[in-house]
Amino acid sequence: MHGTRLRVIIVDDSGEVLSALGRIIDKQVDLELIGVASSVDDGVLLVRQLQPDVVVLDVNMPDGGGLRAAKEMVVVAPAARLIAFSAFDKTLIRRAMTVAGVSAYISKSGDIRELLDAIRVGRDIDAFTPR
Amino acid sequence: MGRRPFRLLVAAVVIVGAINCVMLVVAPELRQTTVVDDFSETLSALLAATACIITARRGRGRARHAWGLIGVAAGLWGLGQAAWTYQEVFLHLTPATLFPSFPDLGYLLSVPFAIAGLLRLPGAATTNEARMRTVLDGLLIAGGLLFISWDVVLGPVYASSSTDTFAQIVGLAYPISDIAMVTIVVLTLSRLHAGQRLPLVLLAFGVLLNAVADSSFAFLTTLQSYTSVNFPDLGWTMGYALIGLAAVGALSTSAHTGDEAIRQPRWTLMLPYLTVAAAGIAAVVTEFIAGSLNRVLEWDLILTITVVLARQYLFARETRSLNEQVARKNEDLDLKVDERTRALVESLEDLHRSNDERTKLLLRLVTVQEQERQHMAGIIHDDMLQSMIAAKMRMFLLHGDDGVEDATAASIESSIEGAIVRMRTMLSDLHPHILELGLRAAVEQSISEFNDDENLVVVLTNELTGDPSPIVATTLYRIIREALTNASKHARGASVTVFLNGDQGSGFGARISDNGPGFAPRTDQRSPQGHLGLSSMHERAEALGGWVHLDSAEGAGTAIEVWLPQKPESVVEMPAA
Numbered sequence: 001m002h003g004t005r006l007r008v009i010i011v012d013d014s015g016e017v018l019s020a021l022g023r024i025i026d027k028q029v030d031l032e033l034i035g036v037a038s039s040v041d042d043g044v045l046l047v048r049q050l051q052p053d054v055v056v057l058d059v060n061m062p063d064g065g066g067l068r069a070a071k072e073m074v075v076v077a078p079a080a081r082l083i084a085f086s087a088f089d090k091t092l093i094r095r096a097m098t099v100a101g102v103s104a105y106i107s108k109s110g111d112i113r114e115l116l117d118a119i120r121v122g123r124d125i126d127a128f129t130p131r
Numbered sequence: 132m133g134r135r136p137f138r139l140l141v142a143a144v145v146i147v148g149a150i151n152c153v154m155l156v157v158a159p160e161l162r163q164t165t166v167v168d169d170f171s172e173t174l175s176a177l178l179a180a181t182a183c184i185i186t187a188r189r190g191r192g193r194a195r196h197a198w199g200l201i202g203v204a205a206g207l208w209g210l211g212q213a214a215w216t217y218q219e220v221f222l223h224l225t226p227a228t229l230f231p232s233f234p235d236l237g238y239l240l241s242v243p244f245a246i247a248g249l250l251r252l253p254g255a256a257t258t259n260e261a262r263m264r265t266v267l268d269g270l271l272i273a274g275g276l277l278f279i280s281w282d283v284v285l286g287p288v289y290a291s292s293s294t295d296t297f298a299q300i301v302g303l304a305y306p307i308s309d310i311a312m313v314t315i316v317v318l319t320l321s322r323l324h325a326g327q328r329l330p331l332v333l334l335a336f337g338v339l340l341n342a343v344a345d346s347s348f349a350f351l352t353t354l355q356s357y358t359s360v361n362f363p364d365l366g367w368t369m370g371y372a373l374i375g376l377a378a379v380g381a382l383s384t385s386a387h388t389g390d391e392a393i394r395q396p397r398w399t400l401m402l403p404y405l406t407v408a409a410a411g412i413a414a415v416v417t418e419f420i421a422g423s424l425n426r427v428l429e430w431d432l433i434l435t436i437t438v439v440l441a442r443q444y445l446f447a448r449e450t451r452s453l454n455e456q457v458a459r460k461n462e463d464l465d466l467k468v469d470e471r472t473r474a475l476v477e478s479l480e481d482l483h484r485s486n487d488e489r490t491k492l493l494l495r496l497v498t499v500q501e502q503e504r505q506h507m508a509g510i511i512h513d514d515m516l517q518s519m520i521a522a523k524m525r526m527f528l529l530h531g532d533d534g535v536e537d538a539t540a541a542s543i544e545s546s547i548e549g550a551i552v553r554m555r556t557m558l559s560d561l562h563p564h565i566l567e568l569g570l571r572a573a574v575e576q577s578i579s580e581f582n583d584d585e586n587l588v589v590v591l592t593n594e595l596t597g598d599p600s601p602i603v604a605t606t607l608y609r610i611i612r613e614a615l616t617n618a619s620k621h622a623r624g625a626s627v628t629v630f631l632n633g634d635q636g637s638g639f640g641a642r643i644s645d646n647g648p649g650f651a652p653r654t655d656q657r658s659p660q661g662h663l664g665l666s667s668m669h670e671r672a673e674a675l676g677g678w679v680h681l682d683s684a685e686g687a688g689t690a691i692e693v694w695l696p697q698k699p700e701s702v703v704e705m706p707a708a
Contacts, residue, residue: 020524
């Protein structure tokens, strides 16, 4: 895996967040944005098709939200690492998401570097330099 | 007329009476005695007539008529006596040849006026039927008394007398009319108030004395032993003096019209029948002794029985009319009761209806409020909050991974972060997203937040089985949060237990109890000072058909219990969050 870029999918019902976060990920040399989805169903479909390394998953979405998405993604793409990205920081939601299979729970209001770090978990960050 | 003339008159009557009396005793044969006797009788009657007329002129209503008629009666009698005096004193005619004659016209004419006057006295019968009954009662008593007197004294004496039939009838008219008058006076007396009785007592005695004098006159006349100067003559003088005094007394004491209705004592109802019964006994005794009754007694008995029948008929009619009145009143009363009952039931139904409507409105209000909050929360979350987050990310794009050097950019970023935090707090208040994970999870989340603040030590005891509907869950959650907020304000450092229970069948409830200082709750269970949230707790619970109960006392902690039915009636259900 060394030398290849991590393939990332973002699922968020906010177009603005999708575009801003997409540009941030695009700028990272070690990350590759391979797709975005703005609904749970589209997201699950995309993840199944593309089998990404990492999925950044919004928690508060219509149609069951991030929790349903996480539960389904774990099934369709067992190798993908799921990162919950939420505007809320509630212990119980965090716990529920963790139980569902997400490996990290990152607050949207926190420093964006926390999210990038979580995406890169297990990688030798120094091997890559930003473009 | 005041007290002074009244006393003077009394004195005059006593003196004249005394002189007359002395003369009758000392020198009954003297002509002067006859003259004094005749004149004093005439004067007494005319004086009484004058007093009665004066009283009538100053009186009002029934009293005016009564005294007027009695005055006329006394006047007629006085004129008759004047004629008698003229015949005896000036024409020197003897009493034996004077009966019956012109004076008797005056005497007997006065009788109907006297009876009419007595019937019009204050306190006497006011209705036509009652007046008729009084007349019949008088006739009954008269019939009974006449039977006895005829049987015992009058009859035998009358039979042995030799005067002609006309004289016999005239002679009989006196005792009969006198008995009737006495009866009416006694009946009238029995219906009077104590306060107005004195003048009528005087009147009664006056009439009574006249009656005794009349009867004695008739008795003596039939025996043809009347000598024009007799003790009974004193009865007329004194009788009319008393009638005059009664009129004067009525003038000075009675201020009212006599139109007031007065209850009749029960014993007076039996009075007429007592004399009839006595007559009956006399009849039986006579049958035994003489073997048969003479014709007068038979007729008297027949007439008396006829009067009894008439009175019974009257009584029955009155009873029937009274019964009808009572029945009518009862019907009226029943109608009124029905009417009131109907009105009461209607207003009760109105009350229930408006209460139902109020509850429905309250429920709708709570539901719509929650929906609106949820809607606003959605807008804030999906639109404004996400925009802010995106803006924050773009700030990151501006300065890259190396951190912010530009102070302006840094301040923009911190403004954005502040806005995001405030929006999140607002979102939590508007619509607790956490409820999407269930009531228990939401309550646990709240408890952990309160524990983090370190104001309270909160533990949860959960006995929930099943999930309440969204509106019930939201309401229960808000009430629990409100209770915890109150505890953190008023019972700092206290231990709090949140007990959750309920199921789909019996509804859902919670009990939030602390060991804080407590307070004295108001009797209406609403908010005391500083506990404004209690009112809204009650309203929210009642809107869903549930209740909130507050239990607290100074130094004894506070417990709030809430219960909500699972499915509030006619609830506009919230869309699932």
